[in-house]
Amino acid sequence: MPLLRFAVFLIISLIGSVANAEPTLSIVVGGETITLSRSELESLPQQRIATTSPYFEGTQEFSGPSLQALIDTYRQPGNESILFRALNNYSVETPLQDASALNAIIATRRDSGVMSVRSRGPFWVMLPLAQQPDLDNPDHHRLMIWQLSSIELK
Amino acid sequence: MTADTSLSRRLFSRTTTAVIVVVIVGLIGASAYTLMLDRKLQSVSLGSLRMASWGLAQLANESYEFDKALALIVRNVGEVDEMTLRYDVLWSRYDYLLYSNEARFTRNQLDNGLKLEKLFDEFKNIESDLLLLASDPKPAHTAQLLSQWQLQREAIRQLMVSNFVGNETNNLMRGFQQSRDRLANLRFATLGSILFLLVYLLFALHHFRKWNRINSLSGLPNEHYLHELRELPFNCVVIACEIRNYQALVSDFDKYQVEDIIGTFVGRLKGLISERDTLMHIAPGEFVLMLRLPKDQSVLDCIQAVQQKTAFEWQLAESTLEVSALFGVAYSLASQAQDFTQYHRYATRALAQSKAAKVPYTVFDDAALKLLMLEQKLYQQLSLFFRGEMTPLKLSMVYQPIVAIGNATRINGAEALLRCTSDDKTVISPRHVVDVCEHNGLGVQLGRWVFNEVSRQCCNLYLNLGFSGTVSINLNPAMLRPELVQDVEKYLLGQGLPASSICLEITEDSAALNFHTMNNLIAQLKMSGIQFALDDFGTGHSSLTYIRELAVDRIKIDRAFVEGIEKDEDKARFLASIIAMAQQAYVTTTVVEGVENECQWQLVQGMGQVLVQGYYAYRPLSILQLMDLLAAQRENTTNFKK
Numbered sequence: 001m002p003l004l005r006f007a008v009f010l011i012i013s014l015i016g017s018v019a020n021a022e023p024t025l026s027i028v029v030g031g032e033t034i035t036l037s038r039s040e041l042e043s044l045p046q047q048r049i050a051t052t053s054p055y056f057e058g059t060q061e062f063s064g065p066s067l068q069a070l071i072d073t074y075r076q077p078g079n080e081s082i083l084f085r086a087l088n089n090y091s092v093e094t095p096l097q098d099a100s101a102l103n104a105i106i107a108t109r110r111d112s113g114v115m116s117v118r119s120r121g122p123f124w125v126m127l128p129l130a131q132q133p134d135l136d137n138p139d140h141h142r143l144m145i146w147q148l149s150s151i152e153l154k
Numbered sequence: 155m156t157a158d159t160s161l162s163r164r165l166f167s168r169t170t171t172a173v174i175v176v177v178i179v180g181l182i183g184a185s186a187y188t189l190m191l192d193r194k195l196q197s198v199s200l201g202s203l204r205m206a207s208w209g210l211a212q213l214a215n216e217s218y219e220f221d222k223a224l225a226l227i228v229r230n231v232g233e234v235d236e237m238t239l240r241y242d243v244l245w246s247r248y249d250y251l252l253y254s255n256e257a258r259f260t261r262n263q264l265d266n267g268l269k270l271e272k273l274f275d276e277f278k279n280i281e282s283d284l285l286l287l288a289s290d291p292k293p294a295h296t297a298q299l300l301s302q303w304q305l306q307r308e309a310i311r312q313l314m315v316s317n318f319v320g321n322e323t324n325n326l327m328r329g330f331q332q333s334r335d336r337l338a339n340l341r342f343a344t345l346g347s348i349l350f351l352l353v354y355l356l357f358a359l360h361h362f363r364k365w366n367r368i369n370s371l372s373g374l375p376n377e378h379y380l381h382e383l384r385e386l387p388f389n390c391v392v393i394a395c396e397i398r399n400y401q402a403l404v405s406d407f408d409k410y411q412v413e414d415i416i417g418t419f420v421g422r423l424k425g426l427i428s429e430r431d432t433l434m435h436i437a438p439g440e441f442v443l444m445l446r447l448p449k450d451q452s453v454l455d456c457i458q459a460v461q462q463k464t465a466f467e468w469q470l471a472e473s474t475l476e477v478s479a480l481f482g483v484a485y486s487l488a489s490q491a492q493d494f495t496q497y498h499r500y501a502t503r504a505l506a507q508s509k510a511a512k513v514p515y516t517v518f519d520d521a522a523l524k525l526l527m528l529e530q531k532l533y534q535q536l537s538l539f540f541r542g543e544m545t546p547l548k549l550s551m552v553y554q555p556i557v558a559i560g561n562a563t564r565i566n567g568a569e570a571l572l573r574c575t576s577d578d579k580t581v582i583s584p585r586h587v588v589d590v591c592e593h594n595g596l597g598v599q600l601g602r603w604v605f606n607e608v609s610r611q612c613c614n615l616y617l618n619l620g621f622s623g624t625v626s627i628n629l630n631p632a633m634l635r636p637e638l639v640q641d642v643e644k645y646l647l648g649q650g651l652p653a654s655s656i657c658l659e660i661t662e663d664s665a666a667l668n669f670h671t672m673n674n675l676i677a678q679l680k681m682s683g684i685q686f687a688l689d690d691f692g693t694g695h696s697s698l699t700y701i702r703e704l705a706v707d708r709i710k711i712d713r714a715f716v717e718g719i720e721k722d723e724d725k726a727r728f729l730a731s732i733i734a735m736a737q738q739a740y741v742t743t744t745v746v747e748g749v750e751n752e753c754q755w756q757l758v759q760g761m762g763q764v765l766v767q768g769y770y771a772y773r774p775l776s777i778l779q780l781m782d783l784l785a786a787q788r789e790n791t792t793n794f795k796k
Contacts, residue, residue, distance in 0.1 A: 054256035088216050088243050117242035118249065138201055141256070147243060 023122035026150035051130040062107035062126040079153040087147040120146035202259040234288040248274040369435035372420045377436040383494040391485040393443040394501035400439030422464045480508045481515035540599040552774040556767045567624035597632020605645035611777040613650040626657040653683040669703040713748025720753035730761045
């Protein structure tokens with residue numbers, strides 16, 4: 001019986017994943033847009049950040065590729081700043097130099113599970129606030145974009 | 155005394171102090187009041203206000219986006235995914251506002267928390283209808299869904315209105331405004347108070363600086379002013395002056411009488427000076443004048459005039475008190491300005507001499523300066539000498555034999571005398587050397603040097619020549635202290651001088667002798683066989699007391715009593731009675747000093763069995779001469795051991 005139940009679960013999951021297309025993150029650089037799916041993001045080297053934040057209770061663990069890795073991969077000569085855009089069109093721009101100092105990741109998972117839009121997914125710029133207390137202030141909180149939809153290198 | 159007095163009275167009056175206290179207390183009170191009122195507002199930071207506004211603005215914005223997507227779906231032109239996305243985004247906003255720490259301030263303002271919770275519940279309720287609408291654009295209860303959403307939209311709008319322009323918000327804003335006004339007022343008050351206190355402080359400082367340099371009693375410049383003077387102009391005299399017996403005045407009269415006396419004295423001094431001169435009141439009864447000598451006046455004329463004009467009689471109820479002062483004068487005829495401080499020192503030195511010598515004034519002139527310089531040079535050379543360093547100064551000992559009156563050649567003992575020469579020719583008086591040593595802390599070094607030198611030179615007399623007489627050594631005042639016992643042991647006995655041959659001489663002038671401690675010393679040293687002599691007997695202040703109190707073995711009668719006995723019978727009789735008295739006292743030996751000729755010798759011979767020291771018998775001899783003499787007399791005399 002357990003085997004049968006697992007098989008049903010597997011089928012339902014497969015159908016589900018086909019029906020709900022994977023969320024994507026757009027990288028805009030030099031007028032071109034590159035679209036990365038969650039699994040593509042998760043195929044990059046992953047980092048984990050276990051931290052507290054002003055947005056939830058207690059410590060939670062996030063994982064995903066490092067922001068720096070994305071910048072290094074897609075950066076073009078002359079790029080000086082990075083602009084993050086969220087699903088609600090909220091956007092923040094910061095110099096690339098400053099972004100490198102954040103040790104941020106593009107979180108794709110929260111406590112190992114994927115994140116829905118309702119729980120501020122699918123992607124969330126996460127900073128290691130617990131590890132670097134100097135980051136734990138409003139100036140840096142504004143860079144912790146949730147519901148991240150695109151990154152633009154300018 | 156001047157207008158300053160009234161200013162000072164006002165500066166330090168009770169009213170002024172009260173005003174200052176009121177100002178400070180008022181300032182503290184206002185600060186405390188402001189602090190208390192603003193504590194409520196302290197939880198409101200601009201940062202949290204900004205976050206709250208931002209969160210609510212985003213809520214409005216996201217609800218508008220959802221509204222737009224919903225409207226398109228209802229008109230059948232929208233995309234279901236877009237609408238679902240906008241629904242989810244708005245959901246997460248509610249979630250954020252209701253549960254995140256960052257939004258706590260927003261929840262706590264007004265009744266936002268309750269309202270948001272209610273709105274979120276209603277928002278969740280429309281989800282099922284929304285799903286139906288997505289699957290079938292024309293469901294039956296679309297109207298109901300839309301009306302529910304419109305209600306929610308209106309509620310969100312109301313929430314915005316009450317948060318941004320509502321009464322409560324206005325109150326909060328007003329509170330901020332009032333707080334800001336209070337702070338502005340406080341700042342103004344603080345500024346005013348600080349300015350007031352600063353002005354007060356400047357006045358007080360100015361006052362203190364001025365009064366710090368003025369004697370409060372006479373209003374004359376005081377000792378601080380004295381230190382500011384740098385130069386003594388050409389042909390000026392510095393006079394240091396002290397009211398005679400000032401301490402007695404203070405003890406005999408009350409404060410106001412003393413002040414009156416000083417006032418009169420100051421009046422007299424002021425009468426002596428012109429505008430170019432300076433008069434300072436440096437201590438209660440002490441003054442310093444800097445006077446320009448008129449061309450036709452000598453320093454002596456000047457000081458005599460000052461002395462006469464400052465002496466006056468003070469009328470008391472039943473008697474008169476003579477008030478006068480002692481003076482010390484220093485002047486320079488050098489053609490350029492001189493160092494004032496130095497001349498003030500000279501004048502003070504001269505004043506000290508006046509006091510010591512009980513004379514009205516002493517002039518520190520070029521001769522005195524020369525003497526002072528010589529003394530300083532002597533002191534430096536003596537220091538070098540005692541340290542064993544190169545110096546032209548040389549100390550040495552000579553020995554004047556003491557004989558019995560029965561036989562002028564029979565040597566009974568010798569007194570060791572200090573000699574001092576500089577550059578091998580200038581003779582410096584031993585008295586002077588002792589004085590300089592005593593005044594400059596070299597007394598003990600001098601005494602020890604003498605001990606050492608005498609025992610080094612004389613031990614041969616006893617070891618090789620078999621001499622059994624005494625060697626007398628003068629003790630300078632600094633040696634008269636408990637450590638004398640150790641010094642004698644170390645520097646005399648330790649060098650091989652037999653204790654029985656030592657006679658230590660004390661001068662009556664050896665400062666204020668304490669008989670008790672002195673007798674203790676004598677007793678300790680006598681145990682080893684050392685003798686003591688009272689030197690220069692008859693010249694001190696209380697000779698008879700000395701002879702009665704001090705347990706000495708010998709008395710040496712001063713040469714002053716021998717001088718002239720051969721010409722004056724009374725003098726001879728007087729000497730005879732002194733000798734008789736000395737022999738009646740508890741003394742074993744009497745020595746008569748200064749017997750210089752045969753006539754004197756004959757007379758003294760008739761006065762009893764005494765020892766004699768003087769030129770008639772022997773002049774002071776060097777140690778070698780003494781040894782020769784003793785060696786020659788070695789035969790046939792009882793003073794030598796066979």
